[in-house]
Each structure stands twice: as C-alpha cells, then as structure tokens.
Amino acid sequence: xxxxxxxxxxxxxxxxxxxxxxxxxxxxxxxxxxxxxxxxxxxxxxxxxxxxxxxxxxxxxxxxxxxxxxxxxxxxxxxxxxxxxxxxxxxxxxxxxxxxxxxxxxxxxxxxxxxxxxxxxxxxxxxxxxxxxxxxxxxxxxxxxxxxxxxxxxxxxxxxxxxxxxxxxxxxxxxxxxxxxxxxxxxxxxxxxxxxxxxxxxxxxxxxxxxxxxxxxxxxxxxxxxxxxxxxxxxxxxxxxxxxxxxxxxxxxxxxxxxxxxxxxxxxxxxxxxxxxxxxxxxxxxxxxxxxxxxxxxxxxxxxxxxxxxxxxxxxxxxxxxxxxxxxxxxxxxxxxxxxxxxxxxxxxxxxxxxxxxxxxxxxxxxxxxxxxxxxxxxxxxxxxxxx
Amino acid sequence: xxxxxxxxxxxxxxxxxxxxxxxxxxxxxxxxxxxxxxxxxxxxxxxxxxxxxxxxxxxxxxxxxxxxxxxxxxxxxxxxxxxxxxxxxxxxxxxxxxxxxxxxxxxxxxxxxxxxxxxxxxxxxxxxxxxxxxxxxxxxxxxxxxxxxxxxxxxxxxxxxxxxxxxxxxxxxxxxxxxxxxxxxxxxxxxxxxxxxxxxxxxxxxxxxxxxxxxxxxxxxxxxxxxxxxxxxxxxxxxxxxxxxxxxxxxxxxxxxxxxxxxxxxxxxxxxxxxxxxxxxxxxxxxxxxxxxxxxxxxxxxxxxxxxxxxxxxxxxxxxxxxxxxxxxxxxxxxxxxxxxxxxxxxxxxxxxxxxxxxxxxxxxxxxxxxxxxxxxxxxxxxxxxxx
Numbered sequence: 001x002x003x004x005x006x007x008x009x010x011x012x013x014x015x016x017x018x019x020x021x022x023x024x025x026x027x028x029x030x031x032x033x034x035x036x037x038x039x040x041x042x043x044x045x046x047x048x049x050x051x052x053x054x055x056x057x058x059x060x061x062x063x064x065x066x067x068x069x070x071x072x073x074x075x076x077x078x079x080x081x082x083x084x085x086x087x088x089x090x091x092x093x094x095x096x097x098x099x100x101x102x103x104x105x106x107x108x109x110x111x112x113x114x115x116x117x118x119x120x121x122x123x124x125x126x127x128x129x130x131x132x133x134x135x136x137x138x139x140x141x142x143x144x145x146x147x148x149x150x151x152x153x154x155x156x157x158x159x160x161x162x163x164x165x166x167x168x169x170x171x172x173x174x175x176x177x178x179x180x181x182x183x184x185x186x187x188x189x190x191x192x193x194x195x196x197x198x199x200x201x202x203x204x205x206x207x208x209x210x211x212x213x214x215x216x217x218x219x220x221x222x223x224x225x226x227x228x229x230x231x232x233x234x235x236x237x238x239x240x241x242x243x244x245x246x247x248x249x250x251x252x253x254x255x256x257x258x259x260x261x262x263x264x265x266x267x268x269x270x271x272x273x274x275x276x277x278x279x280x281x282x283x284x285x286x287x288x289x290x291x292x293x294x295x296x297x298x299x300x301x302x303x304x305x306x307x308x309x310x311x312x313x314x315x316x317x318x319x320x321x322x323x324x325x326x327x328x329x330x331x332x333x334x335x336x337x338x339x340x341x342x343x344x345x346x347x348x349x350x351x352x353x354x355x356x357x358x359x360x361x362x363x364x365x366x367x368x369x370x371x372x373x374x375x376x377x378x379x380x381x382x383x384x385x386x387x388x
Numbered sequence: 389x390x391x392x393x394x395x396x397x398x399x400x401x402x403x404x405x406x407x408x409x410x411x412x413x414x415x416x417x418x419x420x421x422x423x424x425x426x427x428x429x430x431x432x433x434x435x436x437x438x439x440x441x442x443x444x445x446x447x448x449x450x451x452x453x454x455x456x457x458x459x460x461x462x463x464x465x466x467x468x469x470x471x472x473x474x475x476x477x478x479x480x481x482x483x484x485x486x487x488x489x490x491x492x493x494x495x496x497x498x499x500x501x502x503x504x505x506x507x508x509x510x511x512x513x514x515x516x517x518x519x520x521x522x523x524x525x526x527x528x529x530x531x532x533x534x535x536x537x538x539x540x541x542x543x544x545x546x547x548x549x550x551x552x553x554x555x556x557x558x559x560x561x562x563x564x565x566x567x568x569x570x571x572x573x574x575x576x577x578x579x580x581x582x583x584x585x586x587x588x589x590x591x592x593x594x595x596x597x598x599x600x601x602x603x604x605x606x607x608x609x610x611x612x613x614x615x616x617x618x619x620x621x622x623x624x625x626x627x628x629x630x631x632x633x634x635x636x637x638x639x640x641x642x643x644x645x646x647x648x649x650x651x652x653x654x655x656x657x658x659x660x661x662x663x664x665x666x667x668x669x670x671x672x673x674x675x676x677x678x679x680x681x682x683x684x685x686x687x688x689x690x691x692x693x694x695x696x697x698x699x700x701x702x703x704x705x706x707x708x709x710x711x712x713x714x715x716x717x718x719x720x721x722x723x724x725x726x727x728x729x730x731x732x733x734x735x736x737x738x739x740x741x742x743x744x745x746x747x748x749x750x751x752x753x754x755x756x757x758x759x760x761x762x763x764x765x766x767x768x769x770x771x772x773x774x775x776x
Contacts, residue, residue, distance in 0.1 A: 001436055003475045003662050006460060009430035011473055013480065014487065017426035033715045035696035035722030037741070038405035042397035042506055043431065043462075043492065048389055064452035067496055072394060074431075085399055087391045092401065094740035096725055099402065104431065108455055118430055129726040133703050137725060144715070224708045274391050308423040315521050320612045327421045327532070334423030337525060338484055338517040352482035353425070 008109065008117035018305045020120070023149065023292055024102060027122050030145045031100040034137065036124050039099040041081035043106075047071040053080050053273075055243055060107040074106040078123040078285065079270065086127055087274035095128035116289065125283025127271065132214055135248045135266055135282050136221030142252055142262055142284060143227055149291065150300040153261065154231055157250040158238035159212040160265065166202070168243065170194060174203070175239035178251075179258070209236040218248060244270045248282070257294050262286040308334050309386055310357040310367070311350045313343065322365060331386045357386065396497065396505035406693045408508070411537065411680055412490060415510050418533045419488040422525065424512050427487040429469035431494075435461040441468050441661075443631060448495040462494040466511040466673065467658070474515055475662035483516035504677065513671025515659065520602055523636045523654060523670050524609030530640055530650055530672060531615055537679065538688040541649065542619055545638040546626035547600040548653065554590070556631065558582060562591070563627035566639075567646070597624040606636060632658045636670070645682050650674040696722050697774055698745040698755070699738045701731065710753060719774045745774065 005011050012020060028038075047063045050073045054061070063073040075081060078101045086097065101123045109115035124141060126134040139155060146153045163171050173188040180188075182203070189199035211219070211234055223229060240249040240263065247266030254261060264284025271279035295301060310326065312319045312335045319335055326333040334355070336346050343360075350358055350370060358368050359382075367376040367385060376382055393399050400408060416426075435451045438461045442449070451461040463469060466489045474485065489511045497503035512529060514522040527543060534541040551559050561576040568576075570591070577587035599607070599622055611617060628637040628651065635654030642649060652672025659667035683689060698714065700707045700723045707723055714721040722743070724734050731748075738746050738758060746756050747770075755764045755773060764770055 001662070002434060003437070003472055004434070005430055005472075005476070006432050006434055006458065009432055011430065011476075012426075012428035013473075013477060014425035014427060017428050020428070021426055032695045033718075033720050035699075035720060035741075035743075037402035037695050038400075038409055039402060040400035040405050040408070042393055042399065043494070044394050044397055044506070046390060046392070046394055049391070059455075062454065066450065067447075070394065084391055084393075085401075088393070089399075089401060094737045098722075106431070118432070126725065131725050131727045133723075133725045137723070224705045226708070226712050274389070307420045307425050311423075317612045320614070324614050330421075332421050332423060334486075335521075335525075337514065337519050337521045339519045349482045353423075355423075 006117075008111040008115070010116060010118070014307070018307065019292060019296070019301055020288075022301065022305060023288070023295065024120075024122075026148045027145055027286065028100070028102065030141065030148050031122075031124055034098070034124075034141050034144070036098045036100040036141075039082070039085065039101050040103065041075065041078070041085060041101070043075055043104070044072045045075065045081060045084065047073040049073075049084050050076055050080055053270075057107075060109060062106045062108060075103065076107060077105055078103060078121055079125070079267075079283070082123070082125060082127070083271040083274045086271050086279055087276075090275055090277075090279075093128075096134065097127040098124070099127070100124045120288040122286040122288055123283060125281055127279050127281040127283075130268065130280040132217045132248075133221055135214075136218050136225060138264065138282055138284055139218065139222050139232065139250065140225045140227060142250075142286075143231065145286070146252070146254075146261075149295060151254055151261075151291070151294055151298065153252050153254050154233055155250050155252050156233050156235040156238050157215065157218070157248060158235055159215050160240075160245045160247055160249050161212055161214070162206065162209050162236050163239055167192075170202070171239045174206070174237055177237050177239075203237070206237050214247060240265060250284070254294055257290070257297070259290065260287070261290050261294060304356065306354045306356060308332050308353060308355045310334070310359055311336065311346065311353075311355045312359045313346045314361060318361070318365070319359075322359065326383075326386065329383065329387060331383075394505075396499040396503070398504060398506070402695070406695065407680060407684070407689055408676075410689065410693060411676070411683065412508075412510075414536045415533055415674065416488070416490065418529065418536050419510075419512055422486070422512075422529050422532070424486045424488040424529075427470070427473065427489050428491065429463065429466070429473060429489070431463055431492070432460045433463065433469060433472065435459040437461075437472050438464055438468055445495075448497060450494045450496055463491065464495060465493055466491060466509055467513070467655075467671070470511070470513060470515070471659040471662045474659050474667055475664075478663055478665075478667075481516075484522065485515040486512070487515070488512040508676040510674040510676055511671060513669055515667050515669040515671075518656065518668040520605045520636075521609055523602075524606050524613060526652065526670050526672055527606065527610050527620065527638065528613045528615060530638075530674075531619065533674070534640070534642075534649075537683060539642055539649075539679070539682055539686065541640050541642050542621055543638050543640050544621050544623040544626050545603065545606070545636060546623055547603050548628075548633045548635055548637055549600055549602075550594065550597050550624050551627055555580075558590070559627045562594070562625055565625050565627075591625070594625050602635060628653060638672070642682055645678070645685070647678065648675070649678050649682065692744065694742045694744060696720050696741060696743045698722070698747055699724065699734065699741075699743045700747045701734045702749060706749070706753070707747075710747065714771075714774065717771065717775060719771075 169192045190196050244267045245265040246268040249265035251260040252262040266282040268280040309332045315335045323333045323335045367382045449461050557580045565573050574587050578584050632655045633653040634656045637653035639648040640650040654670040656668040697720045703723045711721045711723045755770045
C-alpha cells in the first residue's frame, strides 16, 4: 500500500492548520461586520448544474457516476452553486441577499505547475441589486479584509463595457497583459487573427480610455467609504478571464507578489440562467492559499498561534484539579497523559508543540516560562500570566 | 436543467449555517482547551488507503477514477486518514499526538432512511500512548463539549475485552441491544447460528460481568477529573460495530433522543496497518447533525445568533461614516445598498434578516429597537447598546 496523500492534494498538519484557521476567523469576522451571512452548499452537485458554465476550463471538473447512477461533479467554484441556490430558494432570502461562503473547490489542474487540486475559496456576493453602491461595498470589503490581515493591497478596476466590442479571444489575450507584457500580448492578438497594426491600435485605444460613468460613480462611493483612491487604480486594459462579467471587474495585488490575491466583478446575467428571473449580482472570490502565502512571506502570523498555553507535567489529583481550574478560566491546558516519567521527555514535548509554559511541582505548583526559565509560585500571578 | 441540490446532500441557508458555525466554534474551543491541535486531510485519498478498512460498509464509499487515471475515494471517516497521516509523517509529531479534525465525510447511504450522504464529523484522538489516563481524558473531553453546548449526557462504557471470545457476527447482534431490545437480539443471535439456550446464557453472562481492571482505573481517573460517576455507566453488553477497537469503547446518549450522539474507543492496532510500528490510540467521533438536532429540540441556540446588529437605512456620506465607525468598534453593521427608497421595504429586509436595530435619520441619527420601537439619539448610549 502506498501510504501517501493523493497527488495535488494536501495534508495540513497542526502548524499549518492553525495558520489557516487564524486567517479564516479574520475573514469571517470582516464578512460578518458588513452583514454578510454564511451559506454552505454540498460538495457534489448534479453534473449538469456545472456543465456549460466554465468555458474551456470545464475539462478540469471532477465528475463521475455514482453507484446509484447519478451523474455528479465536485464543486468547481462557489458562484455556480450560489446561482443554483438563489434560483432554488428565491423567495426565502432577504433582497439584497448578502452571503459569504468559505468552502473547498476541486479542479483537475496540472500539478507540474505547482497548482493544487483541492483548495479553499472565500467568496462574498451581493445578489439582487444593480446599485453601484453594492459594487463599492465589495471593494471596501476587500480592503477591510486585507487591512485586518495586515497586507497592503492595491485594487485594479475596470468596466467590462470598455471591452464589449472586442472578440472573446482577443479579450483573453489582453487579460494576460499584467503577466506576459505588451509585446507578448500583441503577438497573441495577431496569432488570434488580428492584423498587427490593428492590434497595436486596439491596445493603445483601450489603454487611453477614460473612466466610464459607472467607474466614476464607484470612485465617488468608495471615497465616501473612507478608501484612499490611490489604493484603487483604474486600469482600462484589465480584462478578467471569465465570460460572465457584465460591469465592473477587479483584481487585488500586493507588492512583491505576482498575480491576483482576490478578484471578481459584476455578473448580472449568470443567475438568470438558473432562475426564471434576472438577479443582478456582484462579488468576489479570495484566493486563500495566495493570501496565506503572502502573510507567511510578510511574517504576519502572530508568534503565539499555539493552541496549548501550559503543560501540567504530572497527572495526579492535584494536577487534574489545577488543569480543570485553568480550563474553566479559559486557559488552554494539557496534563501529561503518558506513563513516561522522565521530565526531559515532557519538556521536549512542550518544545515540539510550542507550549510556552509548564507547571511543575517543586513541590508546590510552579509556573515555568519555557523561554526565559522564569519561575512563579504565586497562584494569582500564574493566572494573570496564563490568561494574558 | 434540474435546478436542485443532489439527493441526500444539503444546502445550509444562513439561518442553519449560523447554528452550525456556533456549534463548531464551541467544539473547537473545548478541543483546544484540552490541548488538541487541528489537522486537515484531503477530501480525496488513493482508494487503496480506504479499501479493506470498513468491513461490510465498504460498499458505501464514493470511489471513482479521475481523468488522470488515479483510483480515488472520498473521505469516509476521519480515523483512516489520521492513521495514514501518522504513518506518513511519524517523526514530525510530538508524542502523544493529540489532534482534532472537523471535516465532511461522504457515504452512499440509503436516503430513504433519512440518512445524509455528506455530513460533518468532529473527531479528537490521542495517538502514541496506551496510558488509560488518555482514555479518561477523552471521556472528560466529551463531557466538557456537551457541557459547553448545554446538553446533559450520559456515557455508557465497556471494555472490548469482555467480548473477545465471541464471534464477530454475535457481537454485531449484541451491539443492537439498545436499539432493538433483548428478545430481538436473542433471535438475531440464533439466526446467526447460536443455539437459543446458549444465546440466552451468553447474554446473561455478559450482562453480569463485573468491571474489568481497566474500567475500574478509568472510573478512578475520571473521578479525579471531577466527573460525577453516575454520568458514566458501565454497560458490559455495549459492543460497538467497528472491528478495530481493542480496549475501552463508549457511546454518548441524551434523554429523549435515541441513538448515540458521539462514540469511540481505543484502537491500538489500526495505525500499525499503515505505519511500520504500532501506535496505540484512543478517540471519538462526534455526530454533528445529531448534536445540532438535539440542541434545536432543547432550544439551546441563543436567540441572538444574528450576524448583523444594525442596519443604517440610508447610504449618504454621513451613513457611511457611521457604518465605518460602528464596524471599527466591532459592531456588525449594514448600510442600505439598494436604490429602493421605501422605508417599509428596508424594515421588511431588517425583519427578514432578524436585524435587531436600525439607524434612521430624523434628521439626527436615531437608533430604533426593532422589537420595542424604543428610540435613542444619544451617540454614547447607541454605542453602548450596540456593543452589548
């Protein structure tokens, strides 16, 4: 038996899992501070719900037939399931419906490119209003999230209407401008059938386009929301890959990290594919892995992400009593469970688990700081230190 | 297109999703208060990892072949992935390794019996020690969880050694004693080839078995941990279905709800099937749905599980400023985003979302309690009410 995790899939051991939980809690807190409510959808959907929604990428969907004969597919993003949910329960929601969703998605990506096949997405969307105030709130929400995490970001925005007379293929070439640069984009445009001079003209004309009326309004709204406008950059060549956008589109970048941390836009027609009426919508998906990587790189995780605060090194009645008292006061406490009595082993355990304090009996209970080796026997002092 | 969730799978709309999040947060808090650390494993494993581990139930595994040709299977429980992880990274963990895991599992259950095919499990296990102190801590942990949730529980415990001379089929019949009663168990025992008199004798002998030495010790330890022993009931006929248990086994029940909320035991040989050395282990899995159902039935969810605390009914500069200030003070705040100006619609929205307060401009900002219609214009008072 090959005792390995599946290729392209990851185990998150405690150290990593704690970081992830930290980021999830922060993001959830900001979502809720703006009145977004949680939604969970199943990991599996009827395959037909997903098919025909993702263009070329459809081949990356994990689909299969169950023993019961159902054609099913693993969640590929959180937007299509949202559209299905809005259509299915359309009279049960308050409108506008502001929902967030933090679940895994699965894509059969090429692992040689360092891509994962299962990854977490954090989405927030506002469904049921075409007010540009909603678009502005989405932008404000993204800034609030990255502020809470400590990452400086810039949001590039554009209006899909700037691109509406261009062929899809040409748009997908232009979309690569930030990644591959102007000359490579120009040659891709010509490969896709456009005359070289024409390509140059199109790109230059696009680059010079002034802000649309909608973009002007959004800038006005986010200013009112207290966002520095230099942090939001109008970029008329920003294109975004997905077909379904109809209005504002945006990407979030941070210094020293290529690619987008988080992106989205307005998509007023997608939900109508599922429901019998139109539901204008705007929202974004946050790339969780990229965000965690950026935080790691910038050293933004608190040093004390430890779960256990103190290890009581014995397990007699007195130790158990102390552990109970500490836990009841909100201190994450371990007692030594193993039959092993060697203190060195216990200390190694505490070190490996990054437990910052131990309580030893000398013979009265003594708190020892694992780093400074400072000792305390005053119980009130011990409580004060551990509850910090 | 059939715009429906897949049969046997569930959408959790905000009201339900908030309850679930409330329970998860509580459980996570208790796990961490005992020093258990989070682990995440992939949803998909190589199918061979799962095969041959679940006996008859193996046919319920969701397995399929990916386009890349891998034979894969969706997580069926969290114990086998734990065993795989311990084997794969065995030198990276502190020992004992105390991990918790809160993830979905998938089983192709018969939906006509009201069973779900995707459901959340909350597991905690202690790996790497055969100390009975670990078994006792697992029992104490379960009590601490249900205490935090407000559910009164009784834990029935037994020692698998009481059953070790009995045939597997007979054990699985005896396992149903709590569900189907003595006479039905006796007839199942005879169906499985045991003489009727012999069956009676076996059952009566088992019922009268005194506590084993290990059970005695566990009772002694949990008493030291501050647990009332009437809450833990020795039940020599308790059997548990799974083959892999080797020592203590237990189930958690609550008044007025049939079946077990949470169950587990000691399994000293399972991880050895993956690793080259033996890892004794003890742990449990908590049935999340049953726990949420029990809480619903007992009315244990706080009335104010609302996400949004206040809706600011306008979206002009002053409103946005107020919303920013409230959010910065930790108050979950919405502003009215839609172009709709009818106040009645805004109030309906607040009602539908169970938002307890609104701020209206009359013309100065006025907090209105949605239930009592009490009004406040004093800003300090407003902050005090909203931050409660």
